[in-house]
Amino acid sequence: MKIKELTPFILHVPVTRDEIADSTHAITHWGMPGVMITAEDGTTGYGYTGTHAFLPLDRVIVDCIEHTFGPLLIGKDVMQVESLNETMIKYSPALWVGRGGITQMAISAIDIALWDLKAKVLQMPLWKLLGGQEDTHLEAYNTDAGWLNWPQELLVDDCRKQVEEAGFRGIKIKVGKASAVEDLQRVEVVRKAIGDDIKLMVDANGRWDLNHATRVGVRLQDFDIIWFEEPMWHHDINGHAQLARQISTPIALGELLYSIDDFRHFINAGAVHFVQVDAVRVGGITQWWKVADLAYGHRLPVVPHHGDGGQAQLHLGIAHAGCPSLEYIPWTRRCFVEPMTVVDGMYQVPRENGAGTTLKPEAMEQFGVK
Ligand SMILES: [Mg+2]
Incomplete structure (x- = not known):
């Protein structure tokens, strides 16, 4: 089964109460720049990374997902998650500018979406x-x-x-x-x-x-x-x-x-x-x-x-x-x-097929940002 398309997204979800802080940062929202990856048969995997919801950098992450790694994935077999991960880390243009931070977070979001997709195609929860x-x-x-x-x-x-x-x-x-x-x-x-x-x-x-x-x-x-x-x-x-x-x-x-x-x-x-x-x-x-x-x-x-x-x-x-x-x-x-x-x-042990990352459509509507 081949990968047909990638659709990036960004969600900003409010935290508990108005603001939370640790010793170095205070935030009001958790950022989820991510991607939906759809296979030929319409099955969709969801993956995302986690940020402090700073929109300019979330945009860079999804741009990286779409334009740096996306072209490496279209047409590839959804079962080959590990070799695709190796390709993204070692054989993409990100090698010279990344290996940490934004590029590695983009790879992470894609990899999670691919595992979600693979487990759904095989009709079992990821833990299984x-x-x-x-x-x-x-x-x-x-x-x-x-x-x-x-x-x-x-x-x-x-x-x-x-x-x-x-x-x-x-x-x-x-x-x-x-x-x-x-x-x-x-x-x-x-x-x-x-x-x-x-x-x-x-x-x-x-x-x-x-x-x-x-x-x-x-x-x-x-x-x-x-x-x-x-x-x-x-x-x-x-x-x-x-x-x-x-x-x-x-x-x-x-x-x-x-x-x-x-x-x-x-x-x-x-x-x-x-x-x-x-x-x-x-x-x-x-x-x-x-x-x-x-x-x-x-x-x-x-x-x-x-x-x-x-x-x-x-x-x-x-x-x-x-x-x-x-x-x-x-x-x-x-x-x-x-x-x-x-x-x-x-x-509790999850029951649904996939990696547990499937988003509700209303979450996209309520928390989606561009
Ligand atoms: Mg900690």
């Missing part, structure tokens, strides 16, 4: 195509209660509700205030509010230097933190390796790494303990799987970052043996035919 089983229990942890712009009272209230009312067994909160004292206070009050049995993670979004990260990092052991996420600049391998030797809390990173080589360097340096590969940035499902295998070979758990709203990566988490949990942020649920769903802290 990838060898997963139906009775897999994939834990969800909630990031949407812990934003840095939540005042302490709201932070505590939201975190408590996610545990007591929604049933989550894991919570992640942002750190990176100007004052380390305030950051540690926020961690302390949340730990007290949710109790000792709930997993708690903290995320600095790459803000700090080694001195500050060490100062905060040594104190985190008082609060039984499962991982310390992106303490320092995203490409600082040596810094993270040094921090890993100086603190007892494990380090998580990878949401802003764009290739398997980046992950290999961090893993080889002993600079990462939880691997947070994101299919929407690393080159799609094809490259995600290779990174997850690499991590598995080093006995490091894979806990994917949530750039796709969890829709496709839920299938990957079910199917890959190295993935114990997946982030949960519900902003884009309303856009999908089968939104990812958590019950009592565990992800």
